Amino acid sequence: MVFGGVSPEHSISCLTAANVVAAMDPDRFRAVGIGITRDGIWTRWSAEEILDLRSQGQLPEVPAGHHGTGLRRLDGGTFLVDNDGGGDPEPVDVVFPLLHGPFGEDGTIQGLFEMTGVRYVGCGVAASANCMDKHLTKVLLDEAGLGVGPYAVIRPHEWQTDPQACLERLSGLTYPLFVKPARGGSSVGITRVPGPEGLVAAIEEARRHDPKVLVEQGLSGREIECSVLGGHNGQPPRASLPGEIIVHNPEGFYDFDAKYLTDDALATVSVPADLDEATTRTVRETAVKAFQVLGCEGLARIDTFVTEDGQVLINEPNTMPGFTRTSGFPLMWQASGMNYRELVTDLLDLAIERPLGLR
Template structure:
């Protein structure tokens, strides 16, 4: 069948709640962050309105049915949560009527977990946020929350997202890209290109998030070790010149139907003086006192409207769907320089994305409901 002309996936049967598969864990270095995000969603989603089926993805890629227990997937115990593989893996199959989850124990008859109306993929990083999972869900003809294949892939890659932003007329800071091939062929040339940027620089894996593998480097002698640290997460590395500016974030939400893209009030991250030189992984997830969000950010009225406008522009330029968080630098001379877009931002109740929407009048549970509404009401296939 030509997918372009295929009918939309069936809507939930009248008289029953929509069935939501909450998918989390994954193969990336952000596995545990994904679990923490899921803990927040599982604790807040309206179970009077939705039938929720939690599905974990172990680090080996296996899908398993897991407990609907927010505490198990949170940081309450002090340990990073982990999905373990099982002798009873779960598969998502495509049926004529609707996608279906099936438990498939070895050498036993598969057992159905029932149909799925929509997937809420709370995965961060490669093999979850980069278009790979989205492609699988498209093949299964199942609706899902968030960006599609291309937008997810481009939004995951800090190199190609900058190319898209520049083509849309957004201001992007100076940067250098170091591919695996370039590093293997001539590391010295790559180091020279990186050293030509204004210090301090930030050395980042091109396709990782949650500040994994990022190093702030103050002089050229620190570049090699920082690049090697980033390459532990991704063979492709982006080196960005440090920008003198305040870090301003905007939460973006797709408009309903043909309505325009929505942008929250802007927020500002303030990293408290101490051990954290920037908003790193520890500051985001471990040290609760390390950073604070100010929303709305203390900006002139015209800058507030401008950054919201630019955030919506970035979302639309990427072809975003569902949600994104867009990050900017606001310089002392009033310029707004885009840093990056995150198509599946951290989504715990204390994460910046939900907090900004809460400050803008859309509470956490209602935000989850809105995202599911958008996913359930968009067609599958090409759009």
């Protein structure tokens, strides 16, 4: 498995890796790890060392000091090979890329897996890239007739050459607005803007993380998410029972702190969501259709808003959602009858079944 990485979600990836290793069926799988430091160095980890990340008493990270390593395509397959030439190459049957955010969930490392000829869990190159870019996601969903909320995009050259024109273009949206890095995750760099006076600062904050910025009109409704798994052997994708994000502060939103650093004071995840049967069915059908339209494989969490008039509008997909035991993705599958170990096994089996080749 690969974890850590250079994105702001480095520590969450480490927690995810420890939980996944703990859940793996030891009768079927043997885990070895590639821990990527915050500055991009690839290092080799044993399963026991990955498990120890859970006991650090704080958000863990990949330190320097482990043997440098990498994936290499050799005669007979793909292997984990230490940079100093020490030890025997370790054969790799499938990679579980437990990386969140840029340079892990955006198609970059998926391209490397394709080049090294190794199977891997999750979406392919194009689907990963399109789902990471919130603007491209909305374009694809809208083209397929799936509902998305009002939004606008600020491209790097537009803000650099004529920021006033960008602001005038945003005047057609109704406050509050949510200003986001177009390609990011875990709500890093997102600002809720209640009025025009905070808009420029919010755009500049988003641009610190990504020069391309997405501005969304705030939606009135319930935040409902649904976990999707690919189907085995050509079968259709499967949708879990939905969950609901309940934000307790009406002026707040489900940001990084609410997701990972606090107790339930800011927000809670209610699984399964308290929805009527018809709405539950619509959310699940919408999630599966979005998964297919976006070309997803393996897994994704589809986040939606259910409006007061019953519309289901897609907010965004997440192709490698949080995978700690308290994260929404495994909790929704648990509510649907699949425990954590079964979920990890299912994902690895899906990756093993999938043929090699560009996607």
